[in-house]
Amino acid sequence: MDLQAINPIVYNAWLQRKNGGSRYYTPSTIEQLQQIEDRVGCHLPADFTEFMLKYSCVAPTPKNKCSCFKVDYVTGAKLGMIWGLVDCAKSIIDATAFYHETSPYNDEIGPRLPKSLLPLTRNEEAALLIDLRPESFGNILYHPDLTYYTFGTDLNDWWRVGYVAPTFTDMLKELNTEEVICQRYNLQLGNYD
Numbered sequence: 001m002d003l004q005a006i007n008p009i010v011y012n013a014w015l016q017r018k019n020g021g022s023r024y025y026t027p028s029t030i031e032q033l034q035q036i037e038d039r040v041g042c043h044l045p046a047d048f049t050e051f052m053l054k055y056s057c058v059a060p061t062p063k064n065k066c067s068c069f070k071v072d073y074v075t076g077a078k079l080g081m082i083w084g085l086v087d088c089a090k091s092i093i094d095a096t097a098f099y100h101e102t103s104p105y106n107d108e109i110g111p112r113l114p115k116s117l118l119p120l121t122r123n124e125e126a127a128l129l130i131d132l133r134p135e136s137f138g139n140i141l142y143h144p145d146l147t148y149y150t151f152g153t154d155l156n157d158w159w160r161v162g163y164v165a166p167t168f169t170d171m172l173k174e175l176n177t178e179e180v181i182c183q184r185y186n187l188q189l190g191n192y193d
Contacts, residue, residue: 001047001050001051001055001169003051003054003055003172006169006172006173007066007173007174007175007176009065009066009175009176010066010172010175012064013060013061013064013066014055014057016061016063016064017057017058017061025056025057025088026056026088026091027056027088028052028056028057028088029053029089030053032089032090032093033049033052033053033089035089035093036092036096036118039093039096039097039100039115040096040116040118040132041115044130045130045138045167047138047167047169048130048138048168051086051168051172052086052089056088057086058085059085059086060083060175065177066085066176066177067081067082067085067175067177067178068081068177068178069081069164069171069174069175069176069181070174070181070187071142071162071163071164072162072163073159073162074159078162078187079181079182079187079188079189080144080164081178082123082128082142083123084121085120085128085175086120086121086128087121087122091121091122092118092119092121092122095121095122095127096118096119098122099111099113099119099122100115108150109148110150111150111151112149112151112156113146114151114152115132116132116133117129117130117131117132117141117143117161118130125144125145125146126142126143127143127146128142128164128171129141129143129161130168138166138168139164139167140166140167140168140170141161141162141164142161142162142163143160143161143162144160145160
């Protein structure tokens with residue numbers, strides 16, 4: 001995978017983070033990716049695995065703004081935005097436990113995601129997700145509100161999840177600024193979900 005060729009803005013954001021040292025960048029290992037596969041019960045998409053082993057994580061920076069993308073919901077397209085795009089494998093392991101299990105502090109908060117959706121970050125609000133269901137394997141989805149509600153309830157179910165891209169690589173290609181995404185897809189500035 002050549003991230004610089006896929007999306008130079010995302011590559012520069014990754015490089016800036018990597019150059020920040022261990023406080024901002026943590027490599028991912030094959031063993032950690034195996035742990036993720038064990039937790040979700042299936043193999044991960046090849047392009048995602050390749051990205052994780054070569055680049056590990058990426059997040060937008062003030063100099064390299066790439067936090068926006070188009071999200072298609074059943075109600076129509078909206079602007080999606082997230083500050084933590086992809087965490088390192090160690091953090092994704094933590095995110096799967098956090099979102100796939102009942103809260104240890106509040107038993108009224110059950111799993112916020114099914115095991116068929118792999119969260120790429122854990123910021124307690126929104127997350128990009130890899131769809132692991134056989135019929136839509138590898139699709140990138142987005143959930144804008146993972147705060148409190150158990151998945152499968154009126155407030156948090158499949159209707160709340162939007163489609164972003166057919167593959168992880170395609171998602172990386174699309175990432176850009178709010179202005180670029182809104183112009184590219186004729187979306188309204190500031191109309192986030």
